[in-house]
Structure formats: C-alpha cells, structure tokens
Amino acid sequence: MSESAEVVPIRPSIRLDTDALTLTDIRLSHEGRNLLDGVIAEISSNGITTLIGPNGAGKSLLLRVIMDLVKPTSGVVEFGDGFEHPALVFQRPILLRRSVRANLNHALKLAKVPKADRSGRLAELLVAADLTRLAENPARALSGGEQQRLSIVRALASNPSLLLLDEPTASLDPSATKAIEDLIRNTSAAGVKIILVTHNRAQAKRLADDVLFLHQGKIAEHTLAEKFFQAPQSDAAKGYLAGDLLL
Numbered sequence: 539m540s541e542s543a544e545v546v547p548i549r550p551s552i553r554l555d556t557d558a559l560t561l562t563d564i565r566l567s568h569e570g571r572n573l574l575d576g577v578i579a580e581i582s583s584n585g586i587t588t589l590i591g592p593n594g595a596g597k598s599l600l601l602r603v604i605m606d607l608v609k610p611t612s613g614v615v616e617f618g619d620g621f622e623h624p625a626l627v628f629q630r631p632i633l634l635r636r637s638v639r640a641n642l643n644h645a646l647k648l649a650k651v652p653k654a655d656r657s658g659r660l661a662e663l664l665v666a667a668d669l670t671r672l673a674e675n676p677a678r679a680l681s682g683g684e685q686q687r688l689s690i691v692r693a694l695a696s697n698p699s700l701l702l703l704d705e706p707t708a709s710l711d712p713s714a715t716k717a718i719e720d721l722i723r724n725t726s727a728a729g730v731k732i733i734l735v736t737h738n739r740a741q742a743k744r745l746a747d748d749v750l751f752l753h754q755g756k757i758a759e760h761t762l763a764e765k766f767f768q769a770p771q772s773d774a775a776k777g778y779l780a781g782d783l784l785l
C-alpha cells in the first residue's frame with residue numbers, strides 16, 4: 539500500500555455476515571450496576587455456540603435480551619437472514635400438570651401447527667426426546683432429565699431456527715446429561731442454531747463449535763472452541779479455565 543493510500547475505517551454498522559446474529563454494544567444497567575456492559579458479538583447462524591463465564595457474569599440476562607424478554611438500556615440485537623423464531627429453554631422450565639403428550643400438543647397448538655399435521659409432528663418430537671413410551675405419563679412425574687428433554691422438544695414445536703438453552707444439564711447425573719447432549723447434537727445437526735449456557739467446562743468442550751466467554755457483563759473472548767480451550771487469550775478466561783475464583 540502506498541503512503542498516500544486512503545485507509546477506509548471499518549464502520550461497526552457494516553455487517554460482515556448477513557446471516558449472523560449481531561449484538562451491538564448491549565448495555566443493561568440496574569440501580570447503578572452495569573449488568574451488561576457493552577456486549578459486542580457476531581454469532582454465526584450455524585453450529586453450537588457456548589456462552590460461558592463465572593456466576594453473575596450476565597449469561598442468563600444476555601439470553602433474555604436476545605429473546606426480547608428483557609429490554610437493554612441501550613444496544614441492538616439484529617437477527618440475520620439465517621434466524622427465525624428464537625426459542626428459549628429456561629434453567630427450570632415449567633411443564634403443565636398434564637401428560638407428556640398434552641404438553642407437546644399444547645405447544646404445537648400455540649405454534650399454530652395445523653391440526654392435520656400435529657399428530658405426526660408430535661410423534662417426531664417424542665422420538666427426538668426418546669419419550670415415546672412415556673407419552674401418557676404426567677409430565678411433572680418424569681425424572682429431571684426426562685423433564686428437561688421434554689422441555690427442549692417442546693421448544694422445538696415452533697420450529698425455531700435458534701434455540702437458547704440456559705444450563706439444561708444443571709443438577710443432572712452423567713447418563714441424563716449424555717441424553718441431553720445427544721439431543722442438543724441432533725438438534726444442531728438438523729440445522730437449528732444453538733446457544734448454550736453451561737457451567738460444565740467439559741460439556742462446553744464436548745459440544746461447542748465456538749465459545750463466547752462473558753466476564754463482568756462483557757465478552758472477554760469469542761473464539762473457536764478448540765482455540766479457546768487450548769490457548770485462551772484473556773486473563774479472565776485463563777483464570778476461569780485454571781479454576782481460579784473470578785470476581
């Protein structure tokens with residue numbers, strides 16, 4: 539480049555990937571505290587993104603902002619062409635006091651799936667969650683892992699292209715965790731973008747294509763999973779992976 543060549547600055551308003559989910563300077567203040575403090579990220583419409591970071595970093599809040607359940611103080615969430623109908627599964631989802639089948643049927647109705655298509659779709663969701671044999675059981679009598687699988691496929695009733703999962707395996711044993719991880723992988727393989735909040739670093743390593751590391755309301759690092767776990771760049775991520783107590 540010659541000395542006189544004009545350097546054209548990259549304006550943040552130019553979106554590099556029109557399919558991506560773009561978070562631009564998301565801020566959320568509450569009673570003088572900056573709970574989200576300028577979150578900037580461009581999240582690909584493919585694969586599994588894990589959102590990790592210490593307690594209180596703002597992970598759950600960020601999922602709620604993406605879902606438009608919480609309004610940020612400022613900043614913009616833009617869904618690219620690759621996204622439609624985001625769905626969120628909460629950490630402690632609430633199931634209806636009815637059968638597994640009735641819970642799914644209700645979700646399909648809410649999603650306005652035509653009546654003629656409902657039973658076929660319901661059967662597919664039961665298979666995906668491996669709950670066919672428990673279809674007539676009361677949903678609230680299922681084990682924790684079964685309830686979580688039901689919650690995930692219930693969220694899929696609306697055919698989302700983006701599924702946000704907030705610690706879906708918290709307090710589950712290894713075999714229940716594996717069943718959820720299989721369901722997450724299969725859902726991703728079917729073309730649904732996943733953003734997964736987890737405290738389980740081994741799980742993040744097993745599932746993630748890329749990692750968003752949130753610390754004190756800011757993205758301290760956003761990188762491919764392999765790189766993140768092998769060579770984290772930020773001091774906060776290094777400390778987190780080393781098991782230090784981060785404040």
Ligand SMILES: Nc1ncnc2c1ncn2[C@@H]1O[C@H](COP(=O)(O)OP(=O)(O)OP(=O)(O)O)[C@@H](O)[C@H]1O
Pocket residue numbers: 568573591592593594595596597598599600
């Ligand atoms: N509705 C709310 N009103 C006020 N403060 C809130 C609200 N929800 C969350 N906070 C605060 O925002 C901060 C971030 O909370 P958030 O639940 O997003 O953290 P997190 O990273 O998901 O943590 P954890 O891993 O413990 O679930 C915390 O300090 C929390 O106390």
